Amino acid sequence: MSMVSNPRDAGDDWTGLEQAILAAGKYVRPTDDLRPRTLEAAKGHCGYRRLVRRVILLGLAALVLLMLSFPAMDVIRERRARATSPSSQEIQRQAIEVATRAGVTSDWGLSQQFDELRRFQANRLGRSGAQ
């Protein structure tokens, strides 16, 4: 510590003063309650941060689930539509429409509708068999 011992000129020697200051360093100590207070505050703060992190993660997970659910719902809706066959009332209504359009009897229209339905079902079966 030559620079310290002789800060101004060679005549100044601060070694004694520096030693006295050094000895005074341990004169002040933290208050007794600082340790438990600090540890408690750290525990509370870290616990709060963990809680916030969990809430954010849960929120993100919910968001991802929600985003994935939209295409999944579409697929389910499409599959359900494909899986269900038209009711007899629906077929009769369509048969009447076909007969009116083509100028034939309703029996013939019904027969055509059944043909159409069978073809549709055969196609669907073929597709699911291929998958």
Add this chain to the structure above:
Amino acid sequence: MSCPDLFSVRVRLCAERIAESREAALSGLYDLAAQRLVRFGTTITRNQHDAEDALQTVLVRVAAEPQLLLRADKPWPYLLRMVRNEALVILRRRKRWSLVDGLTDLLTAKSVDDGANEDTHRAIWTALRTLPTEQSEVVVLKIWESMTFAEIAELLELSPATAASRYRYAIEKLHVKLRAADVEVPS
């Protein structure tokens, strides 16, 4: 610093333990460094309670983010800087009228064997408090933390020459103040 600072190594070990077991390991860092950080903070805030508040805030932050210390090249100077910054924030927030005269805020360690030196210690602390903060913090870092002027300069973001001259002025003033207070300092 050419060789790794041993105290920094111990601080880093504490930070590693905190990273492993979170706030449960904070007591190790507290026991290691609290006294030194409080006395450093007290020289900045000139009030031990404010210094302790600064230390508490810093240690809570370290418990939440131990990587702050793990990432630092020199964890001990980094911790000192964290306390200094927090102490300066508190100092800015504090009203001027709340400045404490004397040493009434200090909790002092009294030893039976050291009774004879108590007056000297009190006089030194009182004299230190009369110095401008930028001078007293250099004295604290130089003498109590055994730092070189280069290390002090890095911590306080000064040039080493400025740190040295602040130290010189501070020591000269302390010498005069202690002599005026009739404190016998061995030469």
